[in-house]
Every structure is written in structure tokens, then in C-alpha cells.
Amino acid sequence: MKFSANLGFLWNDRPLPDAIRAAEAAGFDAVECHWPYDIPADAVKAALSETGLPMLGLNTRRGDVSAGDNGLSAIPGREAGARAAIDEAINYAVAIGAANIHVMAGFAAGDEAFQTFIANLKYACDQAAPHGTTILIEPLNKYDAPGYFLTTTDQALAIIKAVGAPNLKLMFDCYHVQLMEGDLTHKIAALLPSIGHIQFASVPDRGAPDHGEINFDHVFEVIRQLDYDAPLGAEYKPGGNTDDTLGWLKHRSAAGL
């Protein structure tokens, strides 16, 4: 199996280019990030070229984080900010060769929010398509992000259907889906055609995938048997030195898994 280091959490104690180098040294096959915008795209691109790792994806900016924003695209009245964040994300992704953009919905509810999200996602998919970029939407759990618009895979599928764009996919984060729905392996199998990227962390503490209520040896094996061979995103909180949390990766590599 191949693994991608999510540098929003792993090695986030250092500048993004150095985190890319650390991920390569640790044996990851790819990297992904959250909000890289403070780092010039040229510096990120240079670290990617130097290491040979692809950057799989990044997120749209969340808005005014100090005022509590966690994305803008489902918030009625915030369309201008949402689309500026989408444009910025596409420009950055194209500059560094990132294949996916997670368009963040934000805190909202109801039909107006649904219609706003659909319209902004149509805009994002139209703008991204000429670059071959995929747009991702990700259900987040109600404990970490109470009030977030998108919380379940059923809701994500309804949104994907309503937008009707071939470059709109589901970000299936095992951590969030386990907390909201469970039944991970049936869900991954059923949703595979709609999945653009898979992420993981232990539940409930969002740590390395070697403890907690999910047996990742089993989940990864099911994913392998489904012939899904894209890198899986390690999006967990190391709670200290990332290099000290990589026993799971070393164990898999030593076992040839």
C-alpha cells in the first residue's frame, strides 16, 4: 500500500518544504497539506521536485478563522469570499502540481446552504476542469466541527449528484466516517466510484493508526483487495515528535505490506 503524509498535522513543527523532506526520509510515497498559502509555491514545488513526492491535495482557505470560519462555500452571502478562495486554491494547486482541492463548506444548515454549496461547487469544478484538477468534499464529524454543513457520506453523495460534475469526488476520511456512521469497510466498497481520496487516523483520539476502535490492518487490507492503489492519507495528530509515531509505517514496510 502507498501512504501520503498529511503535513497539516505531521511535521507541522517546521516549514512546509522541510516537512516534505521529512516525509520522504520517513518513507512516505506522497504528501498532502491543509493551507499552504503562507509559503511561496516555488519553494514547495522545489521541495517536491527534490524529493520526487507528489502533493496530492490542499484545502481552500477557511475564511476569517479568528471569527470562527471553517470554510465559506455553503454559507449564503459569502459567495465572493468562497470563490476567491477557490480561485486561490486552483492557482496554488496548478503551480505545485497538486491533483485535488478540498473545498470547505463551513458552518451552515438548511436548503439555502445546500443551494449555495451546489452553486459554488459547480463554479469550482468548472474552473478546475481545464487543469485536470479534482474537487473534493469531505464530511466532518460533529464533535470536532459542530455545526459544519457537511457531516455524512449520504449528504456528500446527494451533493455530488446535484452538482453533476465528473471532477467532483468524496474525501473519505475514516476518522470522521467512523465517528458519524461506522461500518467503514462496507461504506468504502460501496462508495469507491465516488471516492477521490481516503484519509485515516485512530478513533477517538485522532492519533496514529495503531490503537483505538478501528483495526487499520483490516481496513487497509480491504482497501487493497478493492484494487484501490492510490496513497492513503495519514491525517493524524502525532501529539509530539512525528518520527516517534511511525511504528505502524515501519511495521508495514518490514512486513512488505
Ligand SMILES: O=C(O)[C@H](O)C(=O)CO
Ligand atoms: O480535518 C480534516 O479531516 C480535513 O481533512 C481537513 O482538510 C481540514 O478540516
Ligand SMILES: [Mg+2]
Ligand atoms: Mg480529513
